[in-house]
Amino acid sequence: MFTLAAFMVRNRRQFLGGAGAIGLAGLAGCISGFGDESDHAVQIGTVYATGGLGDDSFNDMAKRGLEDAQDDFDIAITETEPSSESEFESAQRTFAESGVNDLINCVGYAQADALAENAPDYPEQDFIIIDEVVEEDNVRSYTFGEPEGSFQVGHLAGLLTEREFAAGDGETIPNESVVGFVGATETPLIESFEAGFTAGVEYANDDAEVVSSYVGEFNDTAAGQEAARTMYQNQDADIVFHAAGRTGIGVFQAAQDEGRFAIGVDDDQSLSNEDFADVILASMVKRVDTAVYSAIEDTVNDEFEGGVERLGLDDGGVSAVYGDTLGDEIPEEISTQIEESKQAIIDGEIDVPHEL
């Protein structure tokens, strides 16, 4: 300490000079050094769902759409991550009020109430909303065929749970046919995942049982882990599918702890969440990124119009994607059956329920 002080005194002049230079450079940086984002042709604002960025699923998929668009077009993006539903209205309004955004992305069904209130107040402002329909001229609503996609992974889970199957870190319980579903909120959208999933499980195996739990939050990893652990330990479930955003990371942790399997959602979570690749059998991928990208593309090309766009199984809007690590170990007879049921759904031979 003393030597440092002595050094400081001796070199005080130099030190001050250096500090001054850094300070000046810093000040200059404040004015110019940090990139200026305002000279882009198109500005895009995004309000994320409450799970926030870093959920490795829903919000990060939306973000990927933005990044892809940023690679292809000259756009500037601004984003905000509200932490609770009560903040959506003001977050959307802040973007709309600034008047500089050509498009505002509202990610998640929970923003529908707020957007229904805001959209008519800003008739010149274009919005999109993911997962919910808001009927206004300046709003484009993107919905997905979640029940159909969930049916696919349910079919897979139903086929695997009754047989002896071990891969990566997990194994099934062959003499028990129980699979689980962990949802975030008890809302029609999330329930439609469960409805499709259950139908898929029953299609594969009439005797299989589906246990389900709703934890109430999209960003409560601990609760997700607790719910899934109960299923694995007490209810003899061997495969758990989640539709719960960041909460689902807890489901993967539980699967890893218990040596069982999990199924991801929205993104191929064996890639977005590599730590758990050895327990993620498959993911029900929902191309939120495609939706965001196409909306931006239309905005850049001045072709944006309101309306409803539905992305389903037939156009790849939703799909069952096998895990990156475990996918190869899934027996071919099973993947063939999954492929057949996919075609059957597209052809309308299987009617997938949308409600519980």
Add this chain to the structure above:
Amino acid sequence: MNSGSGPMPDRIRRLLERLIQASVMERIAISVAALFAAVLVGGVLVFISGSFASCRSGLDVAGTTFCYNPMQVYYELFLGALGHPLEGGWSLTNYNLATTLQQTTLLIFAGLSVAVAFRAGLLNIGTQGQLVVGGLATAVTVVFAASIIPSGFVGTVVLIPIGVLAGAIGGGLYGAIPGVLKAYADANEVITTIMLNFIAVGITSTLLSWQFQDPESNNPRTEPIPEYAEIPTVPYIGFSGGMDFSLLALGFAIALMIGIAWLFARTSFGYELRTSGIQPAAAAYGGVNEKRMTVASMTLSGALGGIAGAFWVLMVHGSWLENVPSIGFDGIAVSVLAGNNPLGVGAAAFLFGILESGSNSIGTATDVPPELVGILTGLIILFVAMPEFFRMIGTRYIDVRPTEPARTDGGRAPADETTEDPRGADDA
């Protein structure tokens, strides 16, 4: 505890004494200095954090890219909250300022709630729960009353007072519970109020899903109140209707603030309340019914928390949402910052309003993640509130006797003099 108990190093004691005896001007100067210190520390933090983030454009220094511009962050935090007054096209009634004042209004109610209990010697950590209960009471009552009462102007004039009253009664009754438990069962109010916060969330969300959920909505919320029952904005000079803020509400909050200050300073109830807080034994000797005073002050505190909930419903959302933001908890910090002085609550609430609204501005204008913004605002609160906090601790544990002989000062306790009467402190 008094000055004789426990060893305390002389330096710390002297520092605390210095803090306690600080005049109002000194205290304001300390707060401003603390604010600058917080900005400095936070600025360095933001700048360094920027080197760990990835971005497309940033400041390159010695091979490292720094993504966040601290100057821009604080510019957005303080000036963004006012709607960027230095930029062109600024109007006073802009949306950002509306958000700032909206938060200020709510925090005045919440801060007053905590301050009232504090002054009575009770730590009410339960303002949040009282706010949650009061808010639901307001939403449900107004929706029900709207089905009986004619719409339009009559509806506005009748429904808003009914709604605010319902919130006050709901919050007041909920606040009375820990008061009764404290007075008649000697249950520590800190524990009971904390626990009652959880119970409030549990009860209200159960009630919501059982009875009051809006069938039209996917979000957990009550049926919306009719538009004419929302707090109206002042025509011409006020903020526009969509901004969820009304000058009338702010006016009411300020009036209430002055009312509480008057209650403390000029009424016998206020005098008894303060005396119970400073010297319960003396209050009891002076004829104050201690138990009744405990229940009354907790009820008043709860009612103010309930009013905060009522305005959250009537002004901001037009319905009660299950995820209530932490206005009640912020109220504790507001009250501490204000030294539990009702008039100080207004200034502290405005600072918090700026931080809240400025955080939104940072979120939309920069890439700084919300967690980091939370740290920045937390630092400011910590730095600014700490001197006041130590003052409060100090007045509890150190006996500061006035340097001059006691004179006829209306029987005030000496330790109270600095908080109550700035002139008294100055000439001491």
